[in-house]
Amino acid sequence: MDELVELDKIKYYRRFEAGQTIVWSGDQMEFVGSVVTGIATLTQTMEDGRTQMVGLLLPSDFVGRPGRDGAAYDVVAVSDVVMCCFRKRPFEKLMAETPHIAHRLLEMTLDELDAAREWMVVLGRKTAREKIASLLTILARRDASLTPDGLVRPLEFRLPLTREAMADYLGLTLETVSRQISALRKDGVIVLQGKRHVSVPDIGRLMEEAGDDSDGGFLV
Amino acid sequence: MDELVELDKIKYYRRFEAGQTIVWSGDQMEFVGSVVTGIATLTQTMEDGRTQMVGLLLPSDFVGRPGRDGAAYDVVAVSDVVMCCFRKRPFEKLMAETPHIAHRLLEMTLDELDAAREWMVVLGRKTAREKIASLLTILARRDASLTPDGLVRPLEFRLPLTREAMADYLGLTLETVSRQISALRKDGVIVLQGKRHVSVPDIGRLMEEAGDDSDGGFLV
DNA sequence: CGAGCACTTGATCGCTTTCAATAGCTGTGG
DNA sequence: CCACAGCTATTGAAAGCGATCAAGTGCTCG
Numbered sequence: 001m002d003e004l005v006e007l008d009k010i011k012y013y014r015r016f017e018a019g020q021t022i023v024w025s026g027d028q029m030e031f032v033g034s035v036v037t038g039i040a041t042l043t044q045t046m047e048d049g050r051t052q053m054v055g056l057l058l059p060s061d062f063v064g065r066p067g068r069d070g071a072a073y074d075v076v077a078v079s080d081v082v083m084c085c086f087r088k089r090p091f092e093k094l095m096a097e098t099p100h101i102a103h104r105l106l107e108m109t110l111d112e113l114d115a116a117r118e119w120m121v122v123l124g125r126k127t128a129r130e131k132i133a134s135l136l137t138i139l140a141r142r143d144a145s146l147t148p149d150g151l152v153r154p155l156e157f158r159l160p161l162t163r164e165a166m167a168d169y170l171g172l173t174l175e176t177v178s179r180q181i182s183a184l185r186k187d188g189v190i191v192l193q194g195k196r197h198v199s200v201p202d203i204g205r206l207m208e209e210a211g212d213d214s215d216g217g218f219l220v
Numbered sequence: 221m222d223e224l225v226e227l228d229k230i231k232y233y234r235r236f237e238a239g240q241t242i243v244w245s246g247d248q249m250e251f252v253g254s255v256v257t258g259i260a261t262l263t264q265t266m267e268d269g270r271t272q273m274v275g276l277l278l279p280s281d282f283v284g285r286p287g288r289d290g291a292a293y294d295v296v297a298v299s300d301v302v303m304c305c306f307r308k309r310p311f312e313k314l315m316a317e318t319p320h321i322a323h324r325l326l327e328m329t330l331d332e333l334d335a336a337r338e339w340m341v342v343l344g345r346k347t348a349r350e351k352i353a354s355l356l357t358i359l360a361r362r363d364a365s366l367t368p369d370g371l372v373r374p375l376e377f378r379l380p381l382t383r384e385a386m387a388d389y390l391g392l393t394l395e396t397v398s399r400q401i402s403a404l405r406k407d408g409v410i411v412l413q414g415k416r417h418v419s420v421p422d423i424g425r426l427m428e429e430a431g432d433d434s435d436g437g438f439l440v
Numbered sequence: 441c442g443a444g445c446a447c448t449t450g451a452t453c454g455c456t457t458t459c460a461a462t463a464g465c466t467g468t469g470g
Numbered sequence: 471c472c473a474c475a476g477c478t479a480t481t482g483a484a485a486g487c488g489a490t491c492a493a494g495t496g497c498t499c500g
Binding site: 347348392393395396399415 | 455456457458459464465
């Protein structure tokens with residue numbers, strides 16, 4: 001794997017604090033990279049201040065658009081974030097020379113496109129309650145897939161996002177997010193320990209609430 | 221350009237009638253290709269029948285996911301459609317051998333991803349009126365970019381979608397679409413000749429209504 | 441202890457949906 | 471030629487869901 005050696009030579013790490021903007025929309029991007037630890041968001045803001053999250057970056061997710069100069073969206077660190085970065089020009093050069101990297105990038109971009117389209121259904125057609133359940137399902141799945149041993153029961157995870165960030169992801173207001181989370185808790189779909197720790201007694205139930213065709217309680 | 225010759229060898233054309241489903245979600249896809257003439261949509265349907273369009277395929281747009289077996293969405297011909305197809309296996313083989321094709325495909329996928337994210341803002345944060353104006357802006361822009369001479373004024377185009385298809389694109393009901401189109405017409409933002417022919421006296425005005433930061437009346 | 445922040449909860453408003461009736465168009469068959 | 475079915479689109483009235491406005495709670499950190 002020669003290309004990994006080559007990638008190693010040009011990689012470096014950067015650390016960002018929670019709340020810090022990693023990239024400003026419209027700016028030149030001098031690097032591409034991937035999230036190592038922490039959570040970041042991709043957001044678009046309209047002139048009047050309405051904002052919509054268009055991507056949620058969890059560890060292992062790629063950031064940047066090889067071949068494009070400007071950043072299309074703000075990238076904001078939600079928690080403290082460590083990123084593995086490659087300077088853009090050397091990375092693009094390497095990409096041009098190593099087909100394997102381009103292929104891998106295409107795969108990842110297709111995955112992102114699928115995720116974006118899945119999210120369009122959530123935004124366009126789901127109720128507030130279904131939106132919340134959908135987000136929780138995704139977070140639960142991502143969390144479980146990162147746990148090496150596979151199926152952890154009972155399913156528990158920490159909410160990485162504030163109510164406002166969830167609202168921006170879901171096209172809702174933070175008040176509605178809060179109300180729907182309370183409602184799911186009252187109905188026993190989720191159990192909260194504090195404001196940020198969620199446990200899901202029955203993932204199948206949660207997926208039903210999300211309106212997805214789950215018909216099974218298993219992940220992945 | 222050797223790869224074009226190779227592509228030529230494996231390409232063929234298929235014709236689909238308006239209303240016909242080109243690909244069923246979940247089915248194996250035996251080809252990839254691109255739209256030559258006509259309009260098709262990518263849609264996702266929930267079990268209870270709610271449907272959301274997640275892509276609009278105009279001439280030159282690519283269809284298919286190299287490296288993936290199943291189709292993720294229904295592809296439906298809105299008008300009569302002619303597609304240029306390549307059998308999937310030979311195409312993938314060619315792609316593996318010719319880095320240029322993989323690069324081109326990555327470019328196109330990044331474009332689609334941008335379009336999907338732009339649409340997430342529309343779905344999540346815009347009002348019904350802004351949604352309609354956004355769709356009309358996109359159609360006007362696509363239409364103009366296809367006209368070889370560039371800037372055609374006055375801006376006129378045929379609406380390729382039914383009210384219901386627009387509703388599915390915008391996450392609205394067809395009644396709301398109808399009402400908002402009527403409202404934009406009453407306010408002079410657009411002029412209708414019949415139900416399907418639109419002319420836009422002032423594209424800047426339309427873009428303002430879309431809530432986008434236009435600050436200029438020029439296209440592209 | 442008080443300021444600041446994230447969150448919750450309540451009351452009301454209004455936009456979009458829902459339900460329903462009607463119009464216009466096209467094609468078919470008596 | 472007209473009647474009628476079937477489809478697309480428009481319009482009206484009423485209902486409902488989420489937004490908005492407004493307190494108030496609980497936690498952390500100075």
